[in-house]
Amino acid sequence: MVSLSDIKQFFRGYIGINEPMAKYTSMRVGGPADYYLEPVDKMDLVEIILYLRNNKFPTLMLGRGSNLLVSDEGIRGAAINIEAALANVRMEGDLVVAEAGVTLAKFVDFCVQKGLAGAEMLAGIPGSMGGAIVMNAGAHGGEISDHLVEVEVLREGRLQSIKKEDAQFAYRRSGFGNDIVLGASFRLSEGNKEELLAKRRELILKRNASQPLHLPNSGSMFKNPPGNFAAKLIEQAGLKGKRVGNAQISEKHANFIVNLGGAKATDVFTLIDLARRTVHQNAGLLLELEVKLIGFPDETRKQVA
């Protein structure tokens, strides 16, 4: 059994009870987590994870919440935010070493300022290093795993280094689903700082022009099927602008669902389900969700699996 008084005996960070997850997701939806924990450093994080796992208490690692749809009922268990505990990026020899709570914006900036090429295609992805590794985030033909050397994880209660070859990376997928990602190292090539700054700027402007960034969203809801684009399929199915409650399939980019203000997770889910069914009827393709559903009953998740 997990108890608050036990946790307080050793845990040094912030503890929230029934903390609304809408505060920690880019879609700005999601009900309360029973426990919300912000460890202060790596040791604090490892201790709380070991305690929770030994007690078989469900835990969710939060990155920047930019690829999550948390149910209106929230999370039965603990949500753990490592933003403050693991926020360092540095050079170690010729490697860039980034902790899991570092934002991709900070990581890209660090690399670009050092004139190191290969991370700039990640500019504008609003995630953390940990979330990006778990999701194998990418854009413009590149992925975070491209220049990765190894990943430090807490796996089965032990700190381990996993080499890229053993990490099972694929399109928006990795083998880190059950691990706690603590950090990663990268070997980048030498580039021209001015050119890298210009590239980063160009890519961010491109996103601003094509994505509905003025409204809360979770990025692409679906993965692109091989040789096709989810946005194109949803648009061809006539769903651009379709609204349920205060959630809407974006007029600007049909693979985005936006929160027009006070949307419920069920509104977003209804649109996901509708888009999948309509595209299937229309084009014979079953779209695969990119966004992770958290705190939904199994039957509901199966509906869109």
Ligand SMILES: Cc1cc2nc3c(=O)[nH]c(=O)nc-3n(C[C@H](O)[C@H](O)[C@H](O)COP(=O)(O)OP(=O)(O)OC[C@H]3O[C@@H](n4cnc5c(N)ncnc54)[C@H](O)[C@@H]3O)c2cc1C
């Ligand atoms: C406007 C917008 C644009 C986007 N553009 C892109 C894009 O171009 N390309 C792309 O790939 N994605 C894109 N995304 C999606 C999202 O930003 C990425 O998937 C990102 O990598 C998720 O990182 P996060 O830190 O927000 O993870 P979260 O959404 O918080 O979590 C994602 C998953 O990773 C797990 N996780 C997070 N941190 C850890 C950790 N330390 N240890 C173990 N598990 C962990 C979570 O439990 C969850 O399962 C976009 C999102 C938005 C809102």
